[in-house]
Amino acid sequence: MRVARFIAAGGGCGYAPVAAGTVASAAAVVTGAALLWASPFLLAAAAFLATFGGYLAVERAHVEGDPGWVVIDEFAGQWITLLALATPSVPGLIAAFVLFRFFDITKLGPVGWADRRHGAFGIMADDVIAGIIAAVLLLIARFAKPDWLM
Secondary structure, eight states, X not given: XXXXXXXXXXXXXXXXXXXXXXHHHHHHHHHHXXXXXXXXXXXXXXXXXXXXXXXXXXXXXXXXXXXXXOOHHHHHHHHHHHTTOSXXXXXXXXXXXXHHHHHHHHOOTHHHHHHTSOHHHHHHHHHHHHHHHHHHHHHHHHHHSXXXXX
């Protein structure tokens, strides 16, 4: 159970005294940028592991509701967003961070629907969906103006 809680807390980011979700998203951008720089496949593998491993960790940690210390979902969603970038450029990383946090915080559309689900599914799904929406918007921006995110 301790390992599950450590994973669910995003390696400890969830215990930040304020804005644990934002702290976790920032940590995910930094680590995700390094993974993307090394190989997009490493970032994809990390996003997959954070999503499915995070789901299992949240389930095994016997989490009630959606407590602020559970931030593995932020890692999953932020890493999914970063998959839309060709390279880890500063403008691209900032855009990915802002877009993901916007959808994660506002809970627009399907993000809100997922947020209302219970258990590990609800905890993970809203951030995964926010990440997918943010990634699609980044891809549209990349193709509309390719040099903007470089």
